[in-house]
Amino acid sequence: MDLSAIDPLVLLASLMVAATPILLAATGELVVEKSGVLNLGVEGMMITGAICGLAVAVETGSPALGFLGAALGGAVISLIFAVLTQVFLANQVATGLALTLFGLGFSALLGQGYIGVKPPPTGQVPIPGLSEIPVLGRVVFSHDLIVYLSLILVALVWAVLKYTRAGLILRAVGENHGAAHALGYKVVRIRVLAIMFGGALAGLGGAYLSLVRVPQWTEGMTAGAGWIALAIVVFASWKPWRIILGAYLFGGITVLQLNLQAAGVKVPVEYLSMSPYLITILVLVIMSSGRSRAALNAPAALGQTFHASS
């Protein structure tokens, strides 16, 4: 075993890369949950995005179009969930599960011809000036555009939720859909849009896996990332900035255990591989046991079906 082979700077830089898919998906899910909808289909939307992104990137040769295609694919498949839960009033938990199961099968079907195909590389864009800063420049400012985009999106979501009327209306719908309806807001329309935004971000996150992190297509490659994104929303108590913390914490553990595997630590690989899931569970437990604060911040109408009876 040789722990000295682990370079802490590389570790920190790759942590950001490892965290980005989950960061994107969790940010999208946060918006969905803020509108009062629990979409458990993140995993399914992510993997759909992963294959859509890869396929588009391979066919067009452009990673940028690939990411665009992934966002579109995620949004389209989330529309199934939106229609079922908002129009057909289906149970959100069951529908979210169905979306995950369907997404896994559907993506495998789409991916038939792409197994082992390498996507065009997504270039790194060191930010001029900032990337020259010693240590920090290498860790934070020498990534591809999607890493920066994911951070900008978190800031954007935070600002919109906190300072704009659209954000206020979204939160209002998630708190009390009956009252929002009585005041004349289109609950269903707002929620459908939120769900599609969540789908697009989950799709982006999936594409980041297949285009940058891995980068190729394998069936079931998200390996629970969508579920971890869901857990991170709870961990963040529905606060955008804390999503970053949660995602990077998870990314750090993933990267660390991979490095430990590579360094040949005398623990079977399987036990190291399960550590991110175990730690996610642990974090969930810690968050839920300090119940009062976290519970109070959950949108009050989360998961409830809305039907305007009048």
Add this chain to the structure above:
Amino acid sequence: MTGRETLLSIEGLTKAYPGVIANSDVSFRIGLGEVHALLGENGAGKSTLVKMIYGLVRPDAGRMLLRGAEYAPADPHAARKAGVAMVFQHFSLFEALNVAENVSLGMENPPSQGQLARRIREVSQAYGLPLDPARLVGDLSAGERQRVEIVRCLLQDPKLLIMDEPTSVLTPQEVEILFRTLRQLSAEGTAILYISHKLEEIRALCDTATVLRLGKVVGTCTPRAKSARELAEMMVGKLLNETRRSGSAPGAAVIEVQGLSVRSPNPFGTALKDVSFSVRRGEVLGIGGVAGNGQDELLAALSGEVSAPKGAVMLNGTDIGALGPNGRRSLAVLSAPEERLGHAAAPDMSLTENAVLTGAAREGLVRGGFVNWGKARAFAERIIREFDVRTPGPGNAARALSGGNLQKFVIGREILQRPDVLVVNQPTWGVDASAAAAIRQALLDLAEGGTAVIVISQDLDELMEIADRFAALNEGRLSAPRPTEGLSIEEIGMMMGGAHGMEVAHAQG
């Protein structure tokens, strides 16, 4: 009519739902600056009518004219733009948002948050309704929440303000303040459509009254010129028997509550603080108070849904605080919560299944872990028969029953189990007059048979009618119970906490 210029004229509005005609050919006029009462029982069609005026429901037929121009709002935004505002009975507020955000959500073109906060302060002071724009609505009392709704309306300078049962959540003192505000608005030219079934209020406040019964207009009158009895007759269509009370003296104390303090299971609920009282055999204790002052929590602590600290709840000298709902039922302590659908009964279950909900042990409906459905059905049928529950049969789902019939079922289910102590919360809320009278009579008869009855209600008239002693909940504390006889409305109001958050206004007024 009043000779005022007409603001809104309603012509032949009709709205039907499957199986019910909510409004049938309803016509009347509201003048500029007029306080117009819409009077009717539960289920008379008042809510549907105002929802049509506010753009939430579209009429099947008929039309409305606002200042002579066709008025057909597609949604509440359109209604608000036309100068129509509404204060809902079940508030359209968001507990986790602050006052300013709540106000902003109900406005068409809200100013910036800072400016809005300033205007909220100005308007709320001008109308004697003090409000802090930065406070979380979840932390406000029911009266203060209503102020948020009213201020939200006032900021839009409405021509017509609709108020749906506004006083049901207010103390008598708060009602006085509200009426002052409404009179001020009326003097400034704002018309008010005031919905209520409380006759004395309408006589005190309103210029004109339109009476609805079963969806139809049955008369228009000047309420001051009529007696409350005449109005009641118009509203109900027949005169109801008054409840009979026996004069028999109560016996020994059955249930004693001593220094009961429990936290609320809800994040925005009210904790009970040092609540003490006792009820004797054959006595009815009425517990009043504005909604959200600990009523649900008190019922939960007495029913056993929330366990009580040692020694806080005693039945005939034995501590029952640690027992759950079924443990207390086996000792003949029964209860009926306020929320019929989802708490006292499971909406999608049949009446037979709902009979098992509380009757399992005392009626022997469960033997060796297995439910005896035959016996359960027989019990449900007995409730239906003895309490005149109108339903096709015990196989019907609870939510298919009207409010009054389901309430008769819920109360009947407990009464037939021969309680020694019965606790009911809001026994006649949202129930039509004849069912309400039947329920009150049943409670009185039960007390006469020796049961200690605790009635928690926000309807003061009801409590004055059936209770021997009265106490009020205010922010989780219970006032010392006093005999109802000779209790004045001012005294009751003070027991309920006077006017919440109105210290400033008091000093001025």
Add this chain to the structure above:
Amino acid sequence: MLRLEKRPVPSRAWTVATPVLAVLLTMVAGGVMFQLLGKDPFVAIRTIFWDPVFGEFAWYFRGQLLVKAGPLILIAVGLSMGFRAGIWNIGAEGQYIIGAICGAAVGLAFYPLEAWFIFPLMVIAGGLGGWAWAMIPALLKTRFRTNEILVSLLLVYVAEQLLAAMALGRLRNPEGGGFPGSRNLSQYPSAANLELIPGTGMHWGVVAAFVAVIFGYILLQRHVLGYQIRLAGQAPRAARFGGVNPNRLVVFCLGLSGALAGLAGMFEVAGPAGQISIDFNSGYGFTAIIVAFLGRLDPLGILLAGLLMALTYIGGENAQSNLGLPSAAIQAFQGMLLFFLLALDLLSNFRVRLATRKVKT
């Protein structure tokens, strides 16, 4: 314009009709999907739904039907109890794996001893293993209010890693020449879960599934616990008022579904699968979720739904070898079935009406 009206009582007719309709619609949509994949939709549908039962090789497939349906039904009956009560165990796949590991471990511990008590001990160990794995989310939920959906699901990934660790480590066949995977239990008579009636596919796991259906039916219809499960799912506040202890229900529902999933895994590893291997699990724990919903969370319905879903598995394999239909198509097909079912559920609870606008007077 269509308008929805809530029915006063859910329609019984639609409750029964929706699964049938959902299956038909899935066939249509699946046909379109097969067409897009360049296969003749009618041939594909026939290959999946008709040939396994009535075709040339039906004698082989019919036996497979029970082999596949057994674990699906066993798991789904357990899950349906929790789903009814609003307790969402979606980690049955993990409990299935742990049950298999525990059952196999007990069997292998006795190897090569031949004794009558080994198989019963394995059954107990399998059930206990699944139960214990499900107790993790149960206890975290009752103690710390941790969301059981996420915990039970995340534990699937942990169980999969554990399975790999076992196949490569503690349970590896010492005489296997270094290949991953345990000894073959089906060749160890005292531990084997063999066909009881040759050619039918009926093994002890299938028997257990039928027993679970009967047990589940009685529990839901007659027993007070079944009543409490339904009550807690429909009206949680009313359930507390009726004296139901929500924590006990969580422990019961998760424990029951975990134990049944563990049993399913144990019967699988000792019979059709034969050994603990890295890819021993094949998604029964997830497909059982579809089975539970398709069967309307009703034990008898689950029996039928389990057989149907087993048919799509076998038919899918048939289509894979005969038509070159990708195996993923069947997974997508099953997902679609659940979508249609959830959408059509609307018809049992709501009436769809044409919104009529009367002539204005």
